[in-house]
Amino acid sequence: MASVEHTDSQGLAGEDGVRRRDFINIAAVSFAGVGAVAVVIPLVDQMNPSADVLALASTEVDLTAIQPGQAIKTTFRAQPLFVRHLTEKEIAEADKVDAGGLRDPQTLAERTVDGKKQWLVTMGVCTHLGCVPLGAGEGENKGEFGGYFCPCHGSHYDTAARIRKGPAPKNLEVPKFAFTSDTAILVG
């Protein structure tokens, strides 16, 4: 069969030829593999939030109508958001607790903005399994600690929305927010 190699115009005879040819096959298959991976990127990325969803990722809340002791439920990123105007008594109750002994140690001051301690802004999503706790609406069960109570599995939150009793592992999440004026906040 050696004569075949001699008539072969591509001159692929010998050890080097074999290696070069293997290399080309491997290169071709690798290129196809890289291409396949590159195609997967947009196929996966298209499931991320789209631009219109991201554009609604911040919520402005007007605080003027919320009296001390009241709370409102609004939405932030399509989830409930609790904005609570704490009374002096509730603030005192929250401050009285030794934060160090809590399941998720945090003081009320750490969970609110400096000088605006009466405005408690939290997500209305129980940190256990994501139910909406009661306590923001008028006449709802506020739980044993006067804050929020999640009826799904009985988690009790105190007036600083910290977990005090029940299965939830964390305090209600405080989203990133800032005061745009004395009576308005921008969440997100």
Place this chain on the structure above:
Amino acid sequence: MSFPWAEHYTPKHPLTQWIDEKLPLPRLVYNAVGAGYPVPRNLNYFWNFGVLAGLALMIQIVTGVIMAMHYGANTLVAFSSIEQTMRDVNSGWLMRYAHANGASFFFIVVYLHIFRGLFYGSYKAPREMVWLLGLVIFLLMMATAFMGYVLPWGQMSYWGAKVITGLFGAIPVVGEPIQTWLLGGFAPGNASLNRFFSLHFLLPFVIAGVIILHIWALHIPGSSNPTGVEVKGPQDTVPFHPYYTAKDGFGAGVFLILFSILLFFAPNYLGHADNYIEANPLSTPAHIVPEWYFWPFYAILRAFTVDFFFIPAKLLGVLAMFASILLLFFLPWLDTSPVRSGNYRPTFKKFWWILIADVVVLGYCGGAPAEEPYVMISQIASAYYFAHFLIILPLISRFEKPLPLPGSITESVLNRHNIKGEQDALPGMGADPQPSNAG
């Protein structure tokens, strides 16, 4: 599977042996599109289009499933949900344009695949079933493409749905109830949109199923080849893998380059501007035309302008349009020449070229407005189309004197090699030159 000299799947690793015992799927793939499938060694590039059609279907299914994630099948939001996908979804424009142009490419490769079969007599015994299943796939594709075109709920979507379902309305007595039943109303609306979406999602998987049958039926006699001479022995074949997988890999590259040029640089070239106007049941576009791949059939539909006694021209057009596809199912029994390949049938070859030109003319007329001279031209072209398959082909196969066939595939490869000379015998053309010392 088909030839005794086919290579056998012999797993070496204990794991692959274990899998082979429990579920011989790798063995199935090996025998279907692997080294276990011996294929004639002389296939030319026209034999690439089967695999490319499979690739096109995969592109359509992947991009289609993604489009469905962002689509709202409701007349109030359908149009805007697609705009939203184009503008706001990450890479949404890519998915949408790939899906829309992918449909066109699917039809391009399938048409090439069909005309390859027509030229090389791939529909003849023993491959009639392969041809029939292929036609079933083609019909399913047309239904899928039509329903898919309705989904964006643009002007052409709406009026296309109205006109095509109106075809059924031409059937006497039961026509109108059928049209109403198809639409779930008296005009295209929410009910139509939802059922079209549901079926548009379902049918591609049915197509995939029929493709499996198509390949199964193909594997019983084995692939045809450009000479039309059956495989006589191991010297006539090469294993599908790596020989034709490599060739199909190259073919896929060329396909993807052409696809990318259209997709990225002229994504609306094959579309119609009117489909960027939201559907308006109160205003018909000046020229309603279907997508380009339906144009030849649309020309046949519109070619009938004179009533035949009690049969209205409209019904004749509908019958003729369906007949133009259905007649292909009878092709294996219309063309009775024992010679398969058009290369050895001089008269057949000439008429095949006339048919190609005829279909191109029909396509052009189908896309043109319904005015003269296009109607007259499409009447002549449609007449030829029917005459070609139903009259001319049976006559040719009776009276034509074919050229002498090569003794075997290998012999034809050798002859070609000798004619062309050593230096420019490209294995790329499928005619793999036999080494000189073998002869």
Place this chain on the structure above:
Amino acid sequence: MVRIGAFLVGLFFAGWLLISFLVGAVAYVSEPPAKTVEHEFHKHPKDVEFSFDGPLGKFDRAQLQRGFQVFKEVCSACHSLKFVAFRDLAGIGYNEAEIKAIAKQWAIKTPDVDPKTGEMSTREPVPADYFPKPFANNVAAAAANNNAIPPDLSLMTKARHDGTAYVYSLLTGYQNQPADLIKHFPDAKTPEGLHYNPYFPNLNLAMAPPLTADGQVTYGDGTKSSVDQMSKDVSAFLTWTAEPKLENRRRAGLATIVFLLIATALAYMSYQNIWADKKKAA
């Protein structure tokens, strides 16, 4: 049997088509179809050059901003732009603060529900809002515009053949009806309330010429705002609104094609090598 049946069916269809052809041809010769006024006087869009022409062209951000200004000061009084949001203006080079200000000062307010009373009301748009529509619904739009509904402009340049040039030609194409037209088609005189424009498919357009005088818009960047310039700029802007991802698409396309060319060349070499091997084995 099959062949006899086929022969008869073929004869029927082909024969009847030829008869239909003869009937049509006789009619065509005996009374040739009359030329319509649209056939004679409708013009294809003018040739006009833009920075985004060709496969690798890019938008000219300054031009898009000028075009946006024309849209804002002229078109938006009657035409909606419902698929475009204020936030999208980042794509033509505005920053977050500018977009916020544009939304706040937009002449048309976004419809909303009063959070206290639940009544329908309006508020200032924010960046996440889509451009508010000038008319509450089609009935209001038709009533205010002599029964013609001004179409949404978001997709206008894709919804017309050669759309960018079409918009430009339409805006600069208003003229008096040619004397020739009146002479040959006396019935085709532009009706009261419509405006003759040979670039419009049926020649008579409900929209009055929107850009009538040089300097109608005062450009911030000092460009002279001739009617031609304003038409060109707003056509460019509407090309962007119809296809905001144009540049991403072309960039991705270039990369894809370069990659595919290399991959295909490798596939070709690999294919040749594999078949060369076959030669050896045979």
